[in-house]
Amino acid sequence: MDSGTLQNPELDRLVAELQQRSTEQIPAIGNYFAERAARGDVADPNALDADAETFLADKLIALEHDKALLCHRLCLAMRARRVVEVGTSHGVSTLYLAQAVCLVTESDGGAGTVVGTEIEPAKAAVAREHFRRAGLQSVIDLRVGDIRATLADLEAPLDLALIDIWPVLARPALEMIAPKLRPGGVVLIDNTEGHRENYRDAFAFIEDPANGLLAQTLPFRAGLEMVVKR
């Protein structure tokens, strides 16, 4: 038995194919930002300009397999059935989350949903096709638009959230999600070590005792923040 899989051969093939496509795009993304910096035209990761947004519009930038697998295993451990994903892109991490929620509801009964959100309609359309291929579309509520509108009416209590979006959006996402997390609920935030400074507003929120959160940076590549509601 392979402990690093979702133990569904078709789904494992699909996520491996998408992870490979995402990995292959990374050098081009690095080159784009390096070339701009070399021209003295540094792209601000906290305020992407139109050129950077156009360049990134078709890039997967998927959550790496090891991090996505942790999300999957945590959903199972927590028996998560209300999950939110902030930043869906082509839906790679959504597939891991949705399969875990399906396993929980199949074994424990009842219903479950993964709410995803993506601002680029073309990316959302590709994500929907992946959900359909995986047979997971019935548990995914993909909302197209800006998180500040699409996540304004999240239904409580939430079990788990994954924040995998530009760092500047982590704070507004936390402001909408944290009050609706159940005690023991978890938020995972990608790249918090690699972009610590850009996450300063998010950390100010996490460290405010009024919000009842505790955090630890897990030692994945570029860091993965695990935030727990007390």
Ligand SMILES: C[S@@+](CC[C@H](N)C(=O)[O-])C[C@H]1O[C@@H](n2cnc3c(N)ncnc32)[C@H](O)[C@@H]1O
């Ligand atoms: C890092 S990618 C998400 C990757 C995805 N979690 C996966 O594993 O496949 C971040 C995504 O957030 C989207 N995004 C950026 N700003 C957004 C906003 N204001 N509202 C919703 N989505 C946004 C981007 O278009 C991009 O596709």
